[in-house]
Amino acid sequence: MKEVLEQALKAQDRDLCDHCLGRLFAHVGTGTTNLKRGEELRSLIDQDRSSRGLGPMKHERCWLCDEIFEQVPRFAEAIDLKLQEVQYDNFLVGTRVDPAVQAKEEELWSVVGQEHAEPIKSELNREIGKAVYAINGKDVEFKSPQVVALVDTRFAHVELDVAPLFLYGRYRKLSREIPQTKWPCRVCQGKGCQRCGNTGKMYQTSVQEQIGDVILPHAKAKEHFFHGMGREDIDALMLGTGRPFVIEISSPVVRALDIAALQEEINEKAKGLVEVEQLRLSDRDEVRRVKDSAHDKEYRVTVSIHGKVNKGRVDEVLRTFNRTRIVQRTPVRVSHRRADLKRERYIVYVVLEDFQDDKMTLRLRTESGTYVKEFVHGDEGRTEPNLSEMLGVPCTVDALDVIGVIDSSEV
Numbered sequence: 001m002k003e004v005l006e007q008a009l010k011a012q013d014r015d016l017c018d019h020c021l022g023r024l025f026a027h028v029g030t031g032t033t034n035l036k037r038g039e040e041l042r043s044l045i046d047q048d049r050s051s052r053g054l055g056p057m058k059h060e061r062c063w064l065c066d067e068i069f070e071q072v073p074r075f076a077e078a079i080d081l082k083l084q085e086v087q088y089d090n091f092l093v094g095t096r097v098d099p100a101v102q103a104k105e106e107e108l109w110s111v112v113g114q115e116h117a118e119p120i121k122s123e124l125n126r127e128i129g130k131a132v133y134a135i136n137g138k139d140v141e142f143k144s145p146q147v148v149a150l151v152d153t154r155f156a157h158v159e160l161d162v163a164p165l166f167l168y169g170r171y172r173k174l175s176r177e178i179p180q181t182k183w184p185c186r187v188c189q190g191k192g193c194q195r196c197g198n199t200g201k202m203y204q205t206s207v208q209e210q211i212g213d214v215i216l217p218h219a220k221a222k223e224h225f226f227h228g229m230g231r232e233d234i235d236a237l238m239l240g241t242g243r244p245f246v247i248e249i250s251s252p253v254v255r256a257l258d259i260a261a262l263q264e265e266i267n268e269k270a271k272g273l274v275e276v277e278q279l280r281l282s283d284r285d286e287v288r289r290v291k292d293s294a295h296d297k298e299y300r301v302t303v304s305i306h307g308k309v310n311k312g313r314v315d316e317v318l319r320t321f322n323r324t325r326i327v328q329r330t331p332v333r334v335s336h337r338r339a340d341l342k343r344e345r346y347i348v349y350v351v352l353e354d355f356q357d358d359k360m361t362l363r364l365r366t367e368s369g370t371y372v373k374e375f376v377h378g379d380e381g382r383t384e385p386n387l388s389e390m391l392g393v394p395c396t397v398d399a400l401d402v403i404g405v406i407d408s409s410e411v
């Protein structure tokens, strides 16, 4: 304590409020406030001064903060008012402090020492947070607050940063005409032009819009982002148990949604295009899990055979693909937008479901990221080995559907 007093005495020539005096020693002990610490130190400093025949330490208007702590109730009221614009269960207060005040604080630290000090911003955040809590009774949440109220202490102006809402589900795509995500027009980049009929989009709708556009009005939000566990081609169906996804709704005014009712409404409105199941609340961590997961996929492929081959030979060739690795160069059809790479992919199995002379249906399971169409037709030898080559007759894909996405990370 003697050491602390010695340090505190270095501040005696400044006009400081008890908050700013006490905050210099915020980390000395716990169980008290900067205000209390300041009061105690002031009386110790004054005793020391009086023993040297000096009057008490001067305090009229704080040199450092200009008595900003007197305004805490005013900031809290402004925040509470602003927070009434959204629905929330917990919150956090942030402050923007005048840079001139922060500069003065650093100057004071250089005189008194910084090792026990706390920045004014932290004390303001805490004190205003407590005052808001006293008004609204909502929890202060540090780790992932639903809303951060940022107050600019110069003007008592409040801005809200509302955390997005995340919903997890699995979708089936029943149309070969729509993409998974919203696709801005290539010509106008979404502004609207002749090419896109002023819609700003390449496709009229998407899985993302079929789901997100239903949620927006309920959440009173304006924008959604879609995170799928991989994606299928536009002309592929997504069947079976569906593909996991997380949809992110930014800046929701309403957070308490009836999710079962939402799912019903989505399925009603998207009839024939998209189906959703297992819709539930989610979080940002799950977005990462869904996007990063390595997942096997199951497909059903309808293939045209351009030549003569018998069923026995097909069965024989398909067996050779069980548990094998293939090497795929970036397909010709996507090479204009992706780097030309060679990648190894694992084929778990390929089975024949139906065979006619010039058509067959295959079911196969592959590692995520396998180009299945290229595996069938060979892509001019860019996929090795491939089905056409092994059969000795050219084969092409008529239809490709995803019938299962195996979410191995699912708990």
Ligand SMILES: [Zn+2]
Pocket: 016, 017, 018, 019, 020, 021, 062, 063, 064, 065, 066, 067, 068
């Ligand atoms: Zn002060």
Ligand SMILES: [Zn+2]
Pocket: 185, 186, 187, 188, 189, 190, 191, 192, 193, 194, 195, 196, 197, 198, 200, 201
């Ligand atoms: Zn356009």
